[in-house]
Amino acid sequence: MKNLQRNLSARHIRFLALGSAIGTGLFYGSASAIQLAGPAVILAYIVGGAAVYMVMRALGEMAVREPVTGSFGRYASEYLGPLAGFLTGWTYILEMIIVCLADVTAFGIYMGFWFPEVPQWIWVLGIVMLICGLNLCNVKVFGELEFWLALVKILAIAAMIIGGTLILFLGVKMNGEHSPGLTNLWAHGGFLPHGAGGLIASLAVVMFAYGGIEIIGITGGEAQNPEKVIPRAINAVPARILLFYVLTMTVLMAIFPWTGIGSQGSPFVQIFSGLGIKSAAAVLNLIVISAAISAINSNIFGAGRMMYGMAEQGQAPRLFATTSRHGVPWVTVLAMAAALLGGVVLNYLIPEQVFVIIASIATFATVWVWLMILLSQVAMRRRLSAEEVRALKFKVPLWPVGPALAIAFMLFVIGVLGYVEDTRVALYVGAGWVVLLSLAWFLRAKPKADALLARETSVS
Numbered sequence: 297m298k299n300l301q302r303n304l305s306a307r308h309i310r311f312l313a314l315g316s317a318i319g320t321g322l323f324y325g326s327a328s329a330i331q332l333a334g335p336a337v338i339l340a341y342i343v344g345g346a347a348v349y350m351v352m353r354a355l356g357e358m359a360v361r362e363p364v365t366g367s368f369g370r371y372a373s374e375y376l377g378p379l380a381g382f383l384t385g386w387t388y389i390l391e392m393i394i395v396c397l398a399d400v401t402a403f404g405i406y407m408g409f410w411f412p413e414v415p416q417w418i419w420v421l422g423i424v425m426l427i428c429g430l431n432l433c434n435v436k437v438f439g440e441l442e443f444w445l446a447l448v449k450i451l452a453i454a455a456m457i458i459g460g461t462l463i464l465f466l467g468v469k470m471n472g473e474h475s476p477g478l479t480n481l482w483a484h485g486g487f488l489p490h491g492a493g494g495l496i497a498s499l500a501v502v503m504f505a506y507g508g509i510e511i512i513g514i515t516g517g518e519a520q521n522p523e524k525v526i527p528r529a530i531n532a533v534p535a536r537i538l539l540f541y542v543l544t545m546t547v548l549m550a551i552f553p554w555t556g557i558g559s560q561g562s563p564f565v566q567i568f569s570g571l572g573i574k575s576a577a578a579v580l581n582l583i584v585i586s587a588a589i590s591a592i593n594s595n596i597f598g599a600g601r602m603m604y605g606m607a608e609q610g611q612a613p614r615l616f617a618t619t620s621r622h623g624v625p626w627v628t629v630l631a632m633a634a635a636l637l638g639g640v641v642l643n644y645l646i647p648e649q650v651f652v653i654i655a656s657i658a659t660f661a662t663v664w665v666w667l668m669i670l671l672s673q674v675a676m677r678r679r680l681s682a683e684e685v686r687a688l689k690f691k692v693p694l695w696p697v698g699p700a701l702a703i704a705f706m707l708f709v710i711g712v713l714g715y716v717e718d719t720r721v722a723l724y725v726g727a728g729w730v731v732l733l734s735l736a737w738f739l740r741a742k743p744k745a746d747a748l749l750a751r752e753t754s755v756s
Contacts, residue, residue, distance in 0.1 A: 345538035354673035391661035445590035460547035600628035656722030
């Protein structure tokens with residue numbers, strides 16, 4: 297059995313994180329956040345982005361000090377206890393599976409735009425087989441694919457921002473209905489039309505949009521020169537994601553009154569149509585297809601590497617630690633494929649509104665993982681001596697105030713899930729998930745982990 301190979305460059309890691317965090321949520325889901333908060337959603341993206349940046353710096357401090365596969369799952373086990381690591385690892389895997397289920401279903405719907413006569417399940421089956429096959433190749437092949445897929449999304453967003461800015465400066469009237477201008481940010485009910493309640497309610501959607509960026513930590517065991525690569529990726533990626541989201545929202549709501557965004561489908565279609573691109577819907581379809589493939593690709597990678605790391609600790613079936621001759625944990629890739637294929641049937645049976653619930657559950661899982669990362673970093677710092685702290689090569693900024701504020705913010709977002717009626721079920725499901733995992737830990741996983749530790753101790 298070969299170990300994982302360090303074949304991911306800084307370029308691969310940066311675009312892997314961008315690909316995971318910038319998905320169909322920006323192209324289609326942004327409209328729901330705008331309707332909740334109005335133009336003030338810009339503030340929600342800024343505040344949420346700042347909190348996520350603190351999470352990434354906390355993860356970076358630990359990942360540079362100890363670059364391992366399984367990353368934050370291992371750090372939670374080491375600094376908060378094995379139960380915390382077990383909960384964190386499996387909750388992250390749940391997050392990735394839920395997001396992948398949504399994306400593979402979306403891919404089938406997008407392909408139906410061009411091939412309405414082909415059954416949707418064929419596209420879903422095809423994309424799962426293709427992506428899983430690519431994930432079985434050398435990790436460098438995976439990294440290259442993700443680089444180009446993420447690049448398509450980034451170029452599309454940049455084109456939207458540049459095109460939207462041109463519309464603003466040239467004063468082009470969109471379909472003759474209204475004049476674009478920054479005044480649209482406050483001219484339709486004010487900058488905060490639904491008050492503080494609307495701004496708070498939008499946080500659940502906003503934090504879901506940022507989900508996936510923590511995959512940078514997962515790459516630690518396969519990164520080339522992690523001491524240099526990981527800090528560069530962490531410093532660059534959150535700022536770029538924040539920039540993309542904030543600029544996109546600002547341009548969108550300056551061109552269109554926020555009250556009309558999403559009423560004619562994707563906001564991106566509205567902008568491309570306004571630029572005179574007749575095939576706007578087809579162009580956008582190509583973009584969201586690449587976005588969906590990119591997200592599926594990176595999420596299968598992230599969940600698989602987490603399973604691998606947990607298997608090494610005895611917190612998942614030992615079979616998940618089996619690697620191919622290319623150093624790829626192939627059993628975890630097949631496990632993800634089975635989960636996705638099993639979920640395809642469910643996606644045909646659930647009504648459309650259930651996807652709001654699925655997104656909310658994914659938000660709970662995401663914020664839980666971020667909270668564990670922050671708590672693990674705080675626990676690590678408390679263990680280190682003054683000399684060891686000075687030796688850290690990538691320290692968290694604004695210590696200890698920054699991490700404390702970020703922890704408080706994550707707890708607040710979990711509270712928001714329970715406060716907003718549409719997302720309240722996610723808090724119930726999340727609490728039930730934590731209880732069931734805890735029972736699984738004490739009844740099954742803990743005895744196995746203890747036995748593995750005993751064997752390793754006797755061998756050494």
